[in-house]
Amino acid sequence: MEKVALLKCTDYDVDAIEKKLREGFELLGGTAFLRSLIPANSRVLLKPNFLTVIEKGSPVITHYAVFEAVVRIVKEYTDNIAFGDSPGSGDTRKAAEKSGLMEVADRYGVKFADFNDEVHVELDKPLMYKFWNVARAAYEADVVITLPKLKTHAMMYYTGAVKNQFGCVPGSKKGEWHTKLPDAVNFSKMLLDLNSVVKTSFAILDGIVAMEGNGPRNGTPRKMDTIIMGKSLTAVDSTAVRLIGYDNVMAVPLLEVAHDTGWGAVLPEEIEVLGEKIEDMRCEGFKLSRSAKVVNFITPSLNKLAASLTAPDPVVNAEKCISCRKCNEVCPERPKVISFVNRNGKVVPKWNYRNCIRCFCCQELCPVGAIETRDKKLSRMLGIIK
Numbered sequence: 001m002e003k004v005a006l007l008k009c010t011d012y013d014v015d016a017i018e019k020k021l022r023e024g025f026e027l028l029g030g031t032a033f034l035r036s037l038i039p040a041n042s043r044v045l046l047k048p049n050f051l052t053v054i055e056k057g058s059p060v061i062t063h064y065a066v067f068e069a070v071v072r073i074v075k076e077y078t079d080n081i082a083f084g085d086s087p088g089s090g091d092t093r094k095a096a097e098k099s100g101l102m103e104v105a106d107r108y109g110v111k112f113a114d115f116n117d118e119v120h121v122e123l124d125k126p127l128m129y130k131f132w133n134v135a136r137a138a139y140e141a142d143v144v145i146t147l148p149k150l151k152t153h154a155m156m157y158y159t160g161a162v163k164n165q166f167g168c169v170p171g172s173k174k175g176e177w178h179t180k181l182p183d184a185v186n187f188s189k190m191l192l193d194l195n196s197v198v199k200t201s202f203a204i205l206d207g208i209v210a211m212e213g214n215g216p217r218n219g220t221p222r223k224m225d226t227i228i229m230g231k232s233l234t235a236v237d238s239t240a241v242r243l244i245g246y247d248n249v250m251a252v253p254l255l256e257v258a259h260d261t262g263w264g265a266v267l268p269e270e271i272e273v274l275g276e277k278i279e280d281m282r283c284e285g286f287k288l289s290r291s292a293k294v295v296n297f298i299t300p301s302l303n304k305l306a307a308s309l310t311a312p313d314p315v316v317n318a319e320k321c322i323s324c325r326k327c328n329e330v331c332p333e334r335p336k337v338i339s340f341v342n343r344n345g346k347v348v349p350k351w352n353y354r355n356c357i358r359c360f361c362c363q364e365l366c367p368v369g370a371i372e373t374r375d376k377k378l379s380r381m382l383g384i385i386k
């Protein structure tokens, strides 16, 4: 039975968060637990979620107050702490500075890790991929602690602890994975393999202010007053999705794959929730990204066809669009799926849906939230979405 601590924390006051985290560690086993999690003088890597260069305090990224509270606790066990991420776009150092994490890191002597320095690794018994290039700082750390945000995700429905580790894939290689794996099931297998390569010891999920709707970047902030902590990343994610409305956690592709492959604890009966009760912390009316069943075939071309027939389409909200062309820049598909057209005097993107793999990188990284998702009538008719 995996244990997670479910905590209520109502704002981003660093002292209050630190107090809550200490309560969480106490529930999980106190000082003995922390000593075994962080052996004296071990190399600890903190893995926040930057996504791109975004203003500090934004609900898109790991909050600097959560980061500071974690650093205060970890520093009692080791001085050898680094932090890093490889965002979906933009310069990592700038992302770290803008997020406010760099300032906290400088104050506490936490080193900035360059995730562009990569290492080639071979994985024993993969679900899908044996050979990997991952950030050396994450791979070589003794202890990796992931610090995800609780958000919706257009492709994966939800993003939390397991998905946050996708940032351990350096730079543009993330786009290559999207191109290779356009469907949520195979993408989930890849994420789980990645999490077998970069072994993460602990997750602290920031859901104090989460994101609903058009996430993971352009959704609506939703106050949930929630922190979830635990050693099992799938148990933390499973607990999170129960809070936002997935009564059946297997409706989330990543969790279904994790369960079916025996990768980690997913079902409620496999997870002991300590601290607050799930019923008391549920976020009623949380706007999910979508609730589609997974359509998955053996061959990539059939998956692409299935995606084009059933997955939602990215569409532009022309009023919001600032014609920056970032969507085209981040699209991993070749030839490019997006062209630009003039609509009422404004240049806006137009999609070739036949070639679009529905990875939603464009939606994720549009700087002004001008890309939304539109469900297909066919999916509704077939009962693929509710």
Ligand code: SF4
Residues within 6 Å of the ligand: 316, 320, 321, 322, 323, 324, 325, 326, 327, 328, 348, 349, 365, 366, 367, 368, 369, 370, 371
């Ligand atoms: S949709 Fe977004 S990313 Fe694309 S051109 Fe418009 S503002 Fe830029």
Ligand code: SF4
Residues within 6 Å of the ligand: 314, 330, 331, 332, 333, 337, 338, 351, 355, 356, 357, 358, 359, 360, 361, 362, 363
């Ligand atoms: S257009 Fe958007 S959703 Fe389609 S393949 Fe490109 S980035 Fe992915």
